[in-house]
Amino acid sequence: MAEAVITRGVGGHYTLHRHDPPFEGLAYLRGILRQDDLRPLAGDRVRFESSHDPDIPYVVEAVLPRKNVSQRPAVANLDMLVLTVSIVQPKPDLFLIDRLIVYAAENDIIPVLLVTKTDLATTKNRQVILADITANYARSGLAMFADGFDGDDSELDRFMEHIRGKTVAFAGQSGVGKSTKLNRLLGDVINETGAVSDKIGLGRHTTRETQLFPVAGGGYIADTPGFSVLNLGDLAITPEGLRRGYAEFREVEGVCRFLDCRHDGDMGCAVSDAIIHPERLDRYRKLLQETVSGMKPGER
Missing domain, CATH: 3.40.50.300 (P-loop containing nucleotide triphosphate hydrolases)
Known part of the structure; x- marks a missing residue:
């Protein structure tokens, strides 16, 4: 089967596109996929074949595993x-x-x-x-x-x-x-x-x-109709996930007193203004409180 990318989906019909070799066409979803409550999205990579229907000439047979997915948008x-x-x-x-x-x-x-x-x-x-x-x-x-x-x-x-x-x-x-x-x-x-x-x-x-x-x-x-990012705690992003968004902290990996240091200014933390802009560090510590507030009491 051929592969393509969904560029748009409206009312159960999907526009498929491929750069090489060039291709664009309209497809619908195979019934068994609809039964699985699968909702293909723009950006999904799919396998498709001919539907033998002149109005909607292709049918999506499989949605390939996703690298990531966002719901808003x-x-x-x-x-x-x-x-x-x-x-x-x-x-x-x-x-x-x-x-x-x-x-x-x-x-x-x-x-x-x-x-x-x-x-x-x-x-x-x-x-x-x-x-x-x-x-x-x-x-x-x-x-x-x-x-x-x-x-x-x-x-x-x-x-x-x-x-x-x-x-x-x-x-x-x-x-x-x-x-x-x-x-x-x-x-x-x-x-x-x-x-x-x-x-x-x-x-x-x-x-x-x-x-x-x-x-x-x-x-x-x-x-897109708008990219929404809510409170990081509502998104279930942990303090560890928050730190992954700060490449600056890699310079002090293994240097802080505690391996699980949250870089919140406690004793033994090696993070300083020398490795991260002080305003960005201040914003990080405020975001840290968001992630902690979203955790269950036993996880904090």
């Missing part, structure tokens, strides 16, 4: 999560960025930082804010990109090269320019995909559901 097998923060309007929310980094680490997703609206601040303010963001994450291992809407595509080209071949979603505050950025990245592809949707009868895409858009050269960019 509903998408599977993300490789990268683009953490989008603006220079101004709104003010950068680094607390949210830290939460998203932890969420990504917990789900085996690579986080990437994209700073937008760089052309909307004065030169001095832009330099100060960019320097602060860069300093906060200098030791985190994050790849970082900064881009405005002034028509200079050099940084955008570098960003596209970085994500090529990956399945990518965007996350961040409302108003940071995610939709505008997607339109710049995918304008032609969105128009072409809309025409295909009309042709096969699925209707035009709206951001009420997740849809993947193919990227030239490989990979997909997800257009």
Whole structure:
């Protein structure tokens, strides 16, 4: 059987896509899979074959094991999560960025930082804010990109090269320019995909559901209705899971007095401002309280 990726699902019908060899078609789910209450998602890798139905010419026979899955928004097998923060309007929310980094680490997703609206601040303010963001994450291992809407595509080209071949979603505050950025990245592809949707009868895409858009050269960019990250305790992320979102702490592995040190400032903790930005360390310790509050009394 052939394999493809689900790029969209509406009303039990699924759009399948493959880069090489090129393929796109409409499929439905084999009945036995529906009986298992399986809900395929955008991003799922599937096996399919001909249905011999001219209206819906393919049938999904199997959904392959997932690397990860998110329910808000509903998408599977993300490789990268683009953490989008603006220079101004709104003010950068680094607390949210830290939460998203932890969420990504917990789900085996690579986080990437994209700073937008760089052309909307004065030169001095832009330099100060960019320097602060860069300093906060200098030791985190994050790849970082900064881009405005002034028509200079050099940084955008570098960003596209970085994500090529990956399945990518965007996350961040409302108003940071995610939709505008997607339109710049995918304008032609969105128009072409809309025409295909009309042709096969699925209707035009709206951001009420997740849809993947193919990227030239490989990979997909997800257009989603919004990436929600709740209280880390509500997500059942443990203190150990929280620490995995902080690459800076690897420098002190085995150095703290206690092997299970939570880096909360207790005696014997080797974490200091020398290895992590003090503001990021302060935010970490606040997030630590969230994870502890979500644990059962016997687990704390």
